Each structure stands twice: as structure tokens, then as C-alpha cells.
Amino acid sequence: xxxxxxxxxxxxxxxxxxxxxxxxxxxxxxxxxxxxxxxxxxxxxxxxxxxxxxxxxxxxxxxxxxxxxxxxxxxxxxxxxxxxxxxxxxxxxxxxxxxxxxxxxxxxxxxxxxxxxxxxxxxxxxxxxxxxxxxxxxxxxxxxxxxxxxxxxxxxxxxxxxxxxxxxxxxxxxxxxxxxxxxxxxxxxxxxxxxxxxxxxxxxxxxxxxxxxxxxxxxxxxxxxxxxxxxxxxxxxxxxxxxxxxxxxxxxxxxxxxxxxxxxxxxxxxxxxxxxxxxxxxxxxxxxxxxxxxxxxxxxxxxxxxxxxxxxxxxxxxxxxxxxxxxxxxxxxxxxxxxxxxxxxxxxxxxxxxxxxxxxxxxxxxxxxxxxxxxxxxxxxxxxxxxxxxxxxxxxxxxxxxxxxxxxxxxxxxxxxxxxxxxxxxxxxxxxxxxxxxxxxxxxxxxxxxxxxxxxxxxxxxxxxxxxxxxxxxxxxxxxxxxxxxxxxxxxxxxxxxxxxxxxxxxxxxxxxxxxxxxxxxxxxxxxxxxxxxxxxxxxxxxxxxxxxxxxxxxxxxxxxxxxxx
Amino acid sequence: xxxxxxxxxxxxxxxxxxxxxxxxxxxxxxxxxxxxxxxxxxxxxxxxxxxxxxxxxxxxxxxxxxxxxxxxxxxxxxxxxxxxxxxxxxxxxxxxxxxxxxxxxxxxxxxxxxxxxxxxxxxxxxxxxxxxxxxxxxxxxxxxxxxxxxxxxxxxxxxxxxxxxxxxxxxxxxxxxxxxxxxxxx
Numbered sequence: 001x002x003x004x005x006x007x008x009x010x011x012x013x014x015x016x017x018x019x020x021x022x023x024x025x026x027x028x029x030x031x032x033x034x035x036x037x038x039x040x041x042x043x044x045x046x047x048x049x050x051x052x053x054x055x056x057x058x059x060x061x062x063x064x065x066x067x068x069x070x071x072x073x074x075x076x077x078x079x080x081x082x083x084x085x086x087x088x089x090x091x092x093x094x095x096x097x098x099x100x101x102x103x104x105x106x107x108x109x110x111x112x113x114x115x116x117x118x119x120x121x122x123x124x125x126x127x128x129x130x131x132x133x134x135x136x137x138x139x140x141x142x143x144x145x146x147x148x149x150x151x152x153x154x155x156x157x158x159x160x161x162x163x164x165x166x167x168x169x170x171x172x173x174x175x176x177x178x179x180x181x182x183x184x185x186x187x188x189x190x191x192x193x194x195x196x197x198x199x200x201x202x203x204x205x206x207x208x209x210x211x212x213x214x215x216x217x218x219x220x221x222x223x224x225x226x227x228x229x230x231x232x233x234x235x236x237x238x239x240x241x242x243x244x245x246x247x248x249x250x251x252x253x254x255x256x257x258x259x260x261x262x263x264x265x266x267x268x269x270x271x272x273x274x275x276x277x278x279x280x281x282x283x284x285x286x287x288x289x290x291x292x293x294x295x296x297x298x299x300x301x302x303x304x305x306x307x308x309x310x311x312x313x314x315x316x317x318x319x320x321x322x323x324x325x326x327x328x329x330x331x332x333x334x335x336x337x338x339x340x341x342x343x344x345x346x347x348x349x350x351x352x353x354x355x356x357x358x359x360x361x362x363x364x365x366x367x368x369x370x371x372x373x374x375x376x377x378x379x380x381x382x383x384x385x386x387x388x389x390x391x392x393x394x395x396x397x398x399x400x401x402x403x404x405x406x407x408x409x410x411x412x413x414x415x416x417x418x419x420x421x422x423x424x425x426x427x428x429x430x431x432x433x434x435x436x437x438x439x440x441x442x443x444x445x446x447x448x449x450x451x452x453x454x455x456x457x458x459x460x461x462x463x464x465x466x467x468x469x470x471x472x473x474x475x476x477x478x479x480x481x482x483x484x485x486x487x488x489x490x491x492x493x494x495x496x497x498x499x500x501x502x503x504x505x506x507x508x509x510x511x512x513x514x515x516x517x518x519x520x521x522x523x524x525x526x527x528x529x530x531x532x533x534x535x536x537x538x539x540x541x542x543x544x545x546x547x548x549x550x551x552x553x554x555x556x557x558x559x560x561x562x563x564x565x566x
Numbered sequence: 567x568x569x570x571x572x573x574x575x576x577x578x579x580x581x582x583x584x585x586x587x588x589x590x591x592x593x594x595x596x597x598x599x600x601x602x603x604x605x606x607x608x609x610x611x612x613x614x615x616x617x618x619x620x621x622x623x624x625x626x627x628x629x630x631x632x633x634x635x636x637x638x639x640x641x642x643x644x645x646x647x648x649x650x651x652x653x654x655x656x657x658x659x660x661x662x663x664x665x666x667x668x669x670x671x672x673x674x675x676x677x678x679x680x681x682x683x684x685x686x687x688x689x690x691x692x693x694x695x696x697x698x699x700x701x702x703x704x705x706x707x708x709x710x711x712x713x714x715x716x717x718x719x720x721x722x723x724x725x726x727x728x729x730x731x732x733x734x735x736x737x738x739x740x741x742x743x744x745x746x747x748x749x750x751x752x
Contacts, residue, residue, distance in 0.1 A: 007734040046583075052577035072574040079578065104576045124643045133586040141578075169577065176581065178712055181589065188593045195607035195619050198597035203642060204605075206615070208622045210629070216617055217640035218606060223593040227585075243688030245619040246606060251735035307681065308651045314661055316679040320696055320736065323645045323654075324685040328633070329734035335688075353646035353688045439727035458650035480648035517717040565652045 004333035007251070008301070011337065015259045022263065023270025029178050030151040030171065030275055041178050048173045061163040062512025065152050066505055068168040069145060073113055073501075076138060080109035083134045093128035094202030095217070100126065108488035112138035114500035115146055115377055115535075117228070117235030117348055117475035118492060120484040124217040129200060132237060136224050138303070140184075143231025144176035146379030149504055150268060151353040153386060154275045156511035159519050167513065179264070180231060189228035190256055195249035198222040208305055221246055229260040232377040234348030234475045242338075242351040243327055252441065254330050254351060258338055261347045265375035268382050276407075281557075282528040285385065288535045292374040292542065297340045297396065300361045304336040304532055306357055310565045325353030336361060343368030346377035347476030355453070355462065356477040359565070362478070363558035366465055369472035371546040372426065377473060380500075383507040385538075387527070390419045390510060391545065396527055405526060409514040422506035427549040429471040429495050430464070434553065437463045437491070438538035452490075453480025461557035470495040611746045617641075621693035622742050627670055628710050629748065630695070632702050632741045633682060634663060637690035646688045660684055671706045678702050694738040697726055713751065721747055 028035045049056050059344055060068065083090065084105040088098050100108060104120055111118045112135050123132065128556035148171035192198050197218045221237045225247050228235055235241075242248040242257055269289070273282025282489045304326075307318030321332030330338075335352035342364040348354045354365055368374065373384040390406065394416055397404030404411040438460065441448045462478040469476055470492040477483070483492070520526075528534060607620040616622070623639040624632040624674025632639070636647040643674035662686040678727060683699040700722045706713045725744045729735045 003729040003733055007730070010734060019678075020713060048577070048580050051580045052573050054577065056574050068570050068574070071570040072578065075571070075574050075578055080582065094669050115580040120644055122645070133590060135584070137586045140589075169573065173577075176585070180689070181585070185589065185592065187697040189596055190602055192593065192597045192600045195601070197606040198594050198600075199606075200594070200606035201605060204617075207615070208639075209742070209749070210623060210626055212623060214622075214640045216606070217642055217644075218619055220590055220594065222597065222604070223590050226593075238644055238689075240646055240689035243646065244644050245621070245689060245691050249607070249619045251730045255730075255734070308653060311660060311685075314657075314664055315676045316664060316681055316684065317698075318675055320682055321678065321696060322651065323687075324649060324651070325688045327687050327692050328682055328696055328736060329692075330736045334707055334735065351688065353648055355648040355650060356646065356652050426615050426716070452652035453648050454651065454656075455651045458652055461650075478648070478650075479646070479743060480650070508657050545632075561650070561652050 001172060004331045008333055008337045011255055011258050011554045014255070015262055017369055018259065019266035020270050022182070022267040023095055026179060026267055027274030029174050030154060030271065037178050041515070045173050048163065048177070049169070051430060052169070054169045056167050056173070058167055059164035060166065060168055060516070062152070062156065062165060062508050065165060065168045066413050069149055069504070070501065071142045073145065073262055076141065077109050077114045080113055080134065080138065081105055084108055087128040087131045088375055090128065090130050090291055090560045092130035092133070092200065094200070095469035097125060097128050103486045103489040104484060107493045110493040110496050111475065112233070112235065113142055114473055114496045115142040115231070115346070115380070116470065117233045118119060118474040118496065119235055119490055122239035123236060128508045129219055132219060132224060136227060139227045139231050139235065139486045140176055143180055143233065143378045144172050144367060146377060147175035147179065147264070148172040148267070148379070149334060149508060150379035150382045153383060153507055153511040154272055156515035158515075159408055160517055163314070163512070163516050165515065180227065182452045183260070183263070184226040184230050187230060187260055188222045189255060191222040191225055191253055192252070194253045196222040196225060196253070197246055197536055218246070221343075226260070227255070228349055229257045229347065230264060232261065232265060232345050232347040234342060236349060240420055241349050241354070243353065249333070251286040251329055254334055255485065258341060259335070261341050261349070262345055262375055264382045265345050267532065268379065274384065278530065284532070287532070288539050289374045289385070292371065292539065293340065293344055296344065296368050296374070297337065300340050300364045301333050301336040303358045303361045304332040316448065322358050325356030327351065339365050340368055342476055342541055343474060344371070344374040344376070344473055346372060346381065346474045348469065353479060354465070354476055355480045359558045359562040362461060362465070363554055366468050366554065366558070367547060367550070369468045369474045370426070370430070370550045371542055372472045372548070373542065380473070384503060386507045386511070387419050388542050388545070389420050390415060391423060392541045393527065396534065396537050396539060400527065402525060402527055405520060406514070406529060407520065409517045410520065415510045415513055418471055418506050418510050422503050423545050425502055426499065426546070428473055429499055430467045430550070431553060432492055433467045434464045437467070440487070450482040452545070453482070457557055457561040459499065461561065464553055465559050466492065468496060471499040473500050501563050608699045609743065609746070611750070618740070618742065618744060621692055623689045624741055624745060627706060628705065629745045630700055630741055631683060633688040633692050633695060634684065634686045639691060641691055644689045644691050646690060647686045671702065673705055674702050693740050693742055695741050697722065697737055697739055700739050700744065707748070717751070721751065
């Protein structure tokens with residue numbers, strides 16, 4: 001068998017094999033069950049609580065959880081703004097890089113606090129090491145924040161009627177110290193011993209074999225890359241992200257990084273099964289997500305391995321597939337796998353340039369972000385999927401003439417209104433903002449000539465991709481887009497803000513309201529939500545609501561481009 | 567909200583200390599045991615030091631060419647071309663690279679040229695080329711350096727990096743290491 005294919009099959013098998021035990025461990029962490037990590041982490045966590053003046057045993061209702069989450073996120077944003085606009089005089093700046101302009105700092109601060117990691121700067125020239133290290137802090141804690149709030153929704157799905165849903169700070173600190181920190185440390189050390197730098201020295205100057213002198217950017221890369229992958233952050237230390245040989249030196253590190261992208265989002269699903277003691281429900285959700293993932297993945301691998309037809313016409317051969325923007329050490333199959341992996345999970349790191357993907361692969365990458373619920377970002381991916389479950393329960397209930405119930409709780413008008421608003425928010429943000437950008441460009445193509453690196457349909461795709469990535473809190477890009485302008489910085493920043501916090505508030509509100517309702521024991525008349533039939537219903541809802549609303553936009557971009565070169 | 571502000575500020579400060587400070591220091595300390603003390607893997611030859619993972623520009627006919635790069639292999643600011651597959655200017659550029667390659671490598675069939683040697687990598691620093699891309703340069707280098715084609719073939723075989731464990735990923739050649747070995751072949 002082709003060694004590129006065996007490589008990706010192994011990556012997926014290893015991923016599932018690790019996600020199941022991790023999910024079990026995470027379930028214990030959320031429910032505060034005794035486990036081996038207590039010995040090391042109980043004292044550590046107590047230091048966190050003590051220094052912060054937090055009482056971790058105080059139970060909160062869903063509204064208090066949201067207030068705590070939004071308050072701490074606001075503080076993170078303010079600190080990020082301060083550091084990014086003052087880097088030039090702060091310490092740890094060996095390359096004397098400048099501070100960011102106001103609009104770029106706004107975009108970057110929002111981007112990292114919302115777990116998006118959209119980057120309108122290039123790490124080598126746009127940040128000091130202090131800037132990098134504070135961005136790395138958001139990579140830990142924005143991910144921990146997502147995991148914590150998903151755990152709150154898990155608690156709300158339990159059978160008893162209650163408004164007590166645990167303590168936000170307790171869940172947040174545990175998610176950071178007991179889940180993200182140890183795994184990130186292992187990944188960072190594996191990277192270091194495979195050639196990823198971890199140094200505070202600045203650029204090195206070397207004379208090449210042919211005699212030209214170049215500079216080599218370095219830095220504390222390994223620590224950064226580990227949490228960038230693990231926390232579905234995706235922001236690279238260097239401009240080209242994990243396509244840079246320092247961030248991702250060989251095929252082995254590529255396997256490690258690829259697995260760590262999906263590890264926690266997948267483990268969250270299994271954790272749900274353990275917390276609720278409903279393993280069958282977890283496997284149903286896992287099944288729907290896996291099928292959706294494979295439906296995006298397989299055609300992308302085929303397209304990339306076949307190569308670019310416009311280059312085939314020139315009479316050369318493409319034994320490795322479409323190689324523009326790709327690295328020989330990974331090959332096109334592993335790059336295609338990464339492209340879908342990173343877009344379905346809202347990670348957004350890349351190991352190949354998405355702008356140079358063949359047209360349909362670019363479309364599947366966009367679809368992954370448009371659906372944004374096949375595994376999804378750490379924590380928040382499940383929240384998105386939760387909305388689709390609620391919609392599917394309601395529609396199925398109507399179809400068979402039963403009161404819609406989910407896990408013994410009645411779903412009524414108020415919950416449905418919230419679910420619909422959240423489900424439609426994502427297409428609304430993407431399509432309206434892309435329409436505005438396209439309108440501006442069409443009105444004055446000379447003024448905005450710097451925006452697009454590619455003409456025609458592909459240029460439209462660049463704009464569509466940027467807003468899709470912002471709204472999915474993904475952070476990857478068709479990087480040909482000249483996006484460091486006030487328009488793109490502010491527009492994408494606003495989209496990221498709305499698309500992060502509203503889809504957290506909505507599901508938490510629904511779950512909180514449902515948790516308060518009376519529990520109705522299952523009977524013969526109950527719609528079963530852990531069956532293949534229900535899985536199919538959820539899948540249909542996802543296709544109809546998420547995928548089809550984007551179809552017209554996709555025809556203008558990638559689909560039109562496909563027909564122009566085939 | 568008010569009750570949350572001060573705990574939130576203090577918690578953020580503790581996190582900053584732990585995740586940006588302590589975590590970074592642990593990784594940095596262990597990195598001191600890694601090859602080249604965590605400053606990037608290097609290769610040394612004839613008293614000169616290069617980064618073995620960072621590709622270099624090889625355009626002279628006496629060396630095996632490396633892939634085209636959108637940033638000229640300057641690792642001060644890496645990046646890809648970000649050209650779309652249908653971009654007419656980009657396709658012209660690839661056509662021009664093919665034509666140039668054929669001029670410098672007489673006797674090579676166009677259909678033998680693999681696309682990796684005429685397309686730019688994602689990071690612009692790709693240290694590798696495919697085995698086929700090395701093989702089609704043997705003729706040119708044999709002639710310029712007056713080395714037998716068999717010797718060059720051997721050199722390529724001994725510098726080929728196999729897929730991981732023999733079964734995972736691509737087969738490839740590190741151009742920098744190959745060219746260093748080529749220069750040392752006397």
C-alpha cells in the first residue's frame with residue numbers, strides 16, 4: 001500500500017486509541033473523582049485558588065458561570081492589548097521588533113483570547129518573545145475556558161433537576177493544569193528532541209553553501225507549538241505555521257502534531273459519556289462526527305494526491321500530487337489530512353498553504369469550518385453540536401408527533417428560539433461580512449488591489465475563507481489575502497468576538513434552563529437519542545442548516561474555480 | 567460581575583506566572599540536553615555550520631537544485647507563494663521554471679520532471695526534494711563535475727531518507743546534506 005496512505009490511517013487509529021482513555025480521565029477530572037493526578041495537582045491547584053482568592057467549592061448557576069467567564073475574558077483582552085501595543089520597550093525582544101498598531105493589536109488580542117489565532121502579522125517580524133509568550137498564555141487559558149464551559153453543559157445534562165452546576169474557576173483551573181499542561185509538556189519535549197528550537201537567542205546569521213547570507217529566526221518555539229496544537233489554537237510561532245521546518249521538522253513530529261489537534265475535541269465526546277454514564281450517546285455523537293469528518297477528508301485526499309490539472313497540462317508529472325505550498329517531508333496525503341483536521345476542529349494551524357489547495361479541497365476545508373461541529377474546538381465544538389442535537393430532537397419530535405424531549409427534559413419554545421438564533425448566527429456573520437467585503441472590492445478594485453493575491457473566483461474564495469475562519473474561531477487563512485489593513489483587522493475582530501461568545505452563551509443558557517426542568521423518566525413513548533436513526537437525523541439537520549446555507553457562496557468561489565480548470 | 571473582577575485579575579496573574587513562566591522554563595531547561603541545546607538541529611562540514619532542517623537556495627548547475635521558494639530561502643521571514651491553482655500568472659511562472667529546467671538539463675524528457683522541483687513549498691524553506699527530482703539532475707551534474715553517473719546514483723541512494731519505519735509517509739532527499747556529500751566527493 002502507498003506509504004502516504006498508511007501514514008494517515010495510522011494517525012487516525014492512534015488518535016482514537018488515545019482519545020478514549022483521555023476521555024475517561026477528563027470525565028474524572030470534571031466530576032472530581034479520585035485519580036492518580038490528585039497527588040501532584042491537588043497542592044498545585046490549591047496554590048492557584050489561594051493566590052487568586054477563589055473558593056472552588058461554591059456552586060454556580062448557569063448565569064453566574066457566564067458572568068465569570070465573560071469577566072475573565074474581558075481582563076485577558078485588556079492585558080493582551082497592553083502587551084501587543086508596548087512590545088518595543090518591554091523585555092525579551094532580541095530582534096527589536098516593533099509594537100503593533102491599534103487595529104492589528106485589536107485583531108490579534110481578540111484572536112488569541114477567543115481561541116481563534118487568526119494572524120494578520122508574521123511571528124518572525126511582528127512579535128517580541130514576550131509577545132509570543134503572552135500569546136501562549138491565551139493558548140492555554142482560552143482553551144481551558146472552553147473545556148470548563150463544556151463541562152458545565154455536561155453537568156446540566158444530568159437527570160436531576162437543579163440549578164447548581166459546579167464552580168467555573170474550579171473547572172477552569174483543573175482543565176488547564178491537569179489536562180492541557182501535562183500533555184502539552186510531553187508534546188513540547190518530543191518536539192525539542194526532534195529539532196524544534198527552544199531558545200531565547202535572537203536571529204542567527206549564516207552563510208549558505210552557495211555563498212549567500214541569510215538570517216534564521218529562532219525562539220522558544222517548542223513550548224508554543226505544543227499548546228498551539230493541543231488547545232485548538234493554531235497560531236504559529238512563525239508565519240508559515242507548521243509548514244516551517246522548525247515548527248514541524250519531520251514526519252514523526254507531523255504525526256504527533258496532527259494527533260494533538262483532534263485529541264481533546266474527540267476525548268470531550270468520550271468524557272461526556274463517562275460523566276453522564278451514557279456511553280451509547282457518546283458513541284452516537286462520535287459516529288456522526290466521524291462520518292462527517294471522513295466525508296470531507298476522503299475527497300480532499302483524492303484531489304490533492306491527483307495534483308493540479310492545470311499543471312498536468314504542461315506535460316510534467318505529479319507523482320507526489322499537488323505540491324505548490326506543500327512540504328516534501330509530509331507529502332500531499334498528510335497535508336490533506338491536516339487541512340481537514342485543522343478546519344473541522346477550529347484549530348487553524350497549517351502544514352501546507354491552504355490558498356494553494358486545489359479548488360475542491362479548499363471548499364472542503366471551508367465546509368469543515370462552516371459546519372464547525374465535527375469534533376470542533378476544545379469544548380466549544382461540543383456546544384455547537386449540542387445546538388444541532390436540540391434542533392434534531394425538536395424536528396424529530398414534530399415528525400413522529402411526540403413532545404420533543406432530550407435526556408428526560410422537555411424542549412420548549414424558549415430553548416428552540418435560542419437554538420435557532422445560534423444556528424443561524426454563523427451563516428449570517430460569514431455571508432453578510434463576505435458580501436460587504438466583495439461589494440467594497442467590486443466598487444473600487446484599484447483602491448483595494450492589495451487585498452487579493454489571486455484573480456477571479458479564487459480571489460472571492462480568499463475573502464469567503466477569511467470570514468469563515470473568523471466566524472468558526474479557526475484562524476487558518478487563504479494567506480494570499482492582504483489582511484493587515486484596518487478594514488480586515490476590525491471586521492474580522494468583530495466577527496470573532498460575536499462568534500465566540502454568543503455560541504457559548506446560547507448553549508449554556510439552553511442547558512441551564514433544561515437542567516432546571518422536571519425530569520421525565522424514559523417511557524415507551526420517548527424518542528431515543530442514542531440510536532443510529534437519531535444520529536442520521538442530527539446529520540441531516542447539520543447538512544440542511546449548516547452546509548446548504550453556504551452552497552450559493554461556494555458556487556461563486558471554489559466550485560466555479562473547479563470548472564475553470566477541469 | 568464586580569465580585570468576579572479581582573479574583574479574575576489575580577487568577578490571570580497566577581496563570582501568567584505558571585504557563586508563560588514555569589512551563590516555558592521546564593521546556594527550556596530540558597532543551598539544554600537536546601541536540602545543539604535546543605537552538606535548532608545543525609550539520610557541520612569543513613568547519614562550517616548549517617541548520618540541517620532549514621533548506622538553502624541551490625540554483626548553481628554544479629549542485630542539485632532545491633525547490634523554488636517564495637522567500638528566497640531567507641529564514642528571517644518564511645512563507646509560501648499563496649498562489650491559487652488557477653492563477654494565470656502563477657501558471658506562467660511554473661511554465662517558465664519548466665522551460666528553464668529543460669534548458670539546463672538537456673536530454674531530460676519533460677514528462678520526467680516531477681512537480682515538486684518546479685513548485686514552491688509552504689514555508690519557503692523546504693529542505694527536501696523527491697528522489698525523482700534528484701535523479702533527473704544526475705546527467706547535468708555528472709557532466710559539470712566529471713563524476714560518473716553511477717557514483718552520483720550511489721550518492722543519491724545513500725542520501726535517500728526512507729519513509730518512517732519503512733511504511734509511513736514519503737521518501738525524500740535532504741538537498742543540503744546531498745550537496746555537502748557531493749562537495750566532499752573527491
